[in-house]
Amino acid sequence: MSEIGGERVPDTKDDGGSTEPSRAVTAWTQGLLCVAIVAGGVIVGGLLHDPEPELTTTPVSPTSSALPQPAEYSYVTPTATYPTQIPGCTTVEPPGPGGLFSFLGVDEFGYDNPAYPWFSGPKAVAMSRALHEALPGGITLEAAPEGESLFFEPILDPSGDSDKSAEFGGSTTAHATLRRGNQEGWMSVSVRQSTAPIPPCVAGELDERRLLADGTTVDTHDTWSESSGVRTLSRSATAYVPDGSTVTAYVAHTLDGNDSSGTVPMTIDELVALVTAPGVRVTAPVPPGTPDVPK
Template identity: 60%
Template sequence: MESGDSNGAATPSRAVTGWTVGLTCVAIVAAGVIVGGLLHEPQLELTTAPLTPTASVPPEPVEYSYVTAPVTFPARIPGCDVVEPPGKGRSFMSAFSDEFGYDNPSYPWFSGRKAVAMTQALRDALPEDVVVAFASVDQSLLFQPILGNPTESEGFGGWTNAHATLLRGARAGALSVTVRQSTAPIPPCVAGDLDERRHLIDGTIVDTHDTWSETNGVRTLARTASAYLPDGSIAHANADDVAAGGAGHTGAVPLSVDDLVALVTAPGLAVTASVAPGTPNPPESCNAGSESSAAVDQADADRLDAVLARIPLDGLTLDQPLGALRPTDEGGVCQAVRVTTPGRQSRLSIAITTGQVLPSESDTSPDNGAEHATSRRLADGSVVENREWRTTMADPTAQPSSQSTRIVIVTRRSGTRVQLASAADALAEPLSFALLEAIALTPGLEVP
């Protein structure tokens, strides 16, 4: 998805990006030269045996193995009148570019609001004792934009995908759900591809599979369900026992086959399902800039959310309320929202990181290209930095557009850093420094 606070704005300051420094490492190999001279006659005998050259032997390549569950054929599969023999595995490579985001004209049935409605339907269909792990927005079952153009003939592409790590007691694993629209016929029953074909009353057909695979001797358990709906929707769900971030295997898939069937047949997942009035657009993605930070756990994030939710916002209208911080890849947590108040339309983001060094005087000098740059130290030792940029973005197909960005960064003595950014185009003003500072300096926005 779109990332961070860039949104077309220039980010030349450490205060904004942490000044990512590229280091070029040059390896210099010095050749040693030994010079021997005849100091005395006759020449002395060598007292050290000459080195015998040895040929370097390349290491043995690591053997790679991938094993899947054995397939029996002929086979009988419940719900299948005919079972075809297993085919050879297929592989393909594809590349897509996200040119349209949620507004891809190749898929008129899909939109940002449709993605949110599908996400809610998917979450509602999860068992009550299943928890979606605390993760970034795009790792929390939010359906993503459909990339590229229709590729029905190639048999791939055109999917919107939602994924997350699920927790269920001692069980944990990844869930991935994809949905697409298709006019292709329902595929035949193939041995090894499914264990059962269910024919539902409304005409939906669901194929299920409970299987495993081993990579270099490490076994992964997996369960799948694929639903073929009468309206042409195809929904596929895959759950495995891989822990968050690929950190090992838990040995138990958190969802049963019946759980997966309930997910892929959830009414709100169908491509023709209506979107309820008032459904919001997807939440904005965000990041913590280039500053590295320790992770902020969900308990601390919940506490910070409660503080943000109570902050008065000077009559501003937001598309999402403040108080929904999510983890970032760099560590810390962040949230981005849209200000929709007429005349003040802008993008507001907040990022909270930990373990940051308190800026020194040289760090905060206004020599970073900003049109406005100030820094001051508060009585409690905190440092407040203000920056402002105005940038012009050229588009070969349209008139150049300008954008203003205001940044406020508060770094506490504890190492907690709160960064707020407000970006607006030429038709509106970013939020004031006074309001951004008021938010950033709110008591309680600190991680112990």
Template identity: 60%
Template sequence: MAFPVRIPGCDVVEPPQPGQLFSVVTYEAPVYDNPSYPWFSGPKAAAMTKALRAALPGGVEIAFAPVDRSLVFQPIHGDPTTDETFGGWTDARATLLRGDRSGSLSVNVRESRTPIPPCVAGDLDERRRLPDDTIVDTHDTWYETNGVRTLSRSATAYLPDGSVAHAYATDDASDGSGYTGTVPLTIDDLVAVVTVPGLRVTAPVPPGTPSPPESCNIWAESSPSIDQAQARRWDAVLAQIPLDGLTLDPPLGALLPASTGGACQAVRVTTPGRRSRLSVSVSIEQPLPQELSSNDGATSRRLPDGTVVERHESRSTVIEPSPSTQTTRTVTVTRPSRTQIQVTSGDGPEPLPFELLEAIASNPGLEVSR
């Protein structure tokens, strides 16, 4: 690009810098309560998620996708002593739909103790200075790879409390539908997103804020995808199933797609003395078991209508925070229609009883609507 160049809002513009590539690989299990980041937690992530979604302009929808692609802020990995340059952020991403336009949005937030960076040619188009001393850098650009052009827009806010919020939108829908030629959010939309008060590191978390939804998977053969309308019908069924006085966070009835197809939801059982993790998954076009089993930890039986009910119990040793043995129970119901419902309870001192898991999995409403 030509240099020198003037950038609105910048008193001094530094020359362009050579591009850099880097990658980050993490191996630890994702958890919200990372002691290295005391400002962040599960409820904080949920409050930020709510604020972010409320900041989207009218007429914008979040595409039906797994939790980690549904604009839900994810755990922070690593430690500040090693991630000072490239880590230490929580991010949320999704495919957005706006009329006939679609594209991706990624938002990340971190706490920073470093000075606001200088204006660098090629990195921004404008630096805005807001009345509360917030500084927002914006950039509207494109890049091309193998002849395919991607349009992108971004806004980065440096907030007075030390928060840095970055929003990046492109015309790449990231859900397999390809490049649409239009970015679903304007620069002003992105500025509104990164400056919403609820994203700030110091923003208080309202009392009673639940934890964000957990990611889930389906341990079955690959399943065709489930559309949102079908998932919502199943949600209504799950929300009405009696649960023996259990308290769930959040309640059942919010299925999302799984990465292998089908739909699933994972929730926490918060009832004192029964704390555990409960997951429900529904997949279709699954093979109906032909042989029944009765071996160590697993049994199965066939009902008069041909439905096969399988029960499985396993134990594992957990080292942290202190050595303990955890039991996991799973009930899998496969119907002649090849719809399969799997309900699992574990990750706690005592899983829920098989009878309750089977009552959920056997509900006749969890069938494909024709």
């Protein structure tokens, strides 16, 4: 008898006298062998297996870099008082809805636009000279290219349509940066021919209406506006001349929102004198010998 794993089993011999294990012993041994193989496989598999990253490392939290929000744009103008009285106005109409107007022009004809026979290259030269001569003392213009040195530019056509351009008034405009003492400003002067009646007085759009001896009506405005906290002081004068000329001069001085020490470098009376200068009118004759605009 033999004892294996606490169990006694009988020994058997074949006819040749050799000893062979019984079926029970063989089954037992194979069972132990399978257990050993399985256990070994688990150990080897554990050594060779790559661990899953998410099971062995701390998850990385996604980072978000939010883009800074752009500052909100704001545009503020003085609140119009109504009802009100305006010097020189018999009646005053209430303010209308505010808004911005943009105009895109295409310079197709240059100074020889057939829709405006009153305007030409020599006429632009003559008007520009008259405008410079009408500037008050102490005003100097910043050095700039011709188109930015208070020189009248061509009348623009929207998309080359002369009829449509006439609806917008057909203005020629001169602009420049100017200085007076320690004050700097920006000036724009426009001239157009119009048969429209003089517009009514509207609250918030003018401070005074002047009727001159030659029948010219001049509206003046001294005001301010703020764009995103930056304040701009401005003054303007518009002359409605009996010959059909409408001349507008605008001067502004830009200030920091926290600064109130600056002033507009031209007075209202100086602007009135500028827009009523005879040489900047539509019907003003071109002096003999006036050259054409530089090519």
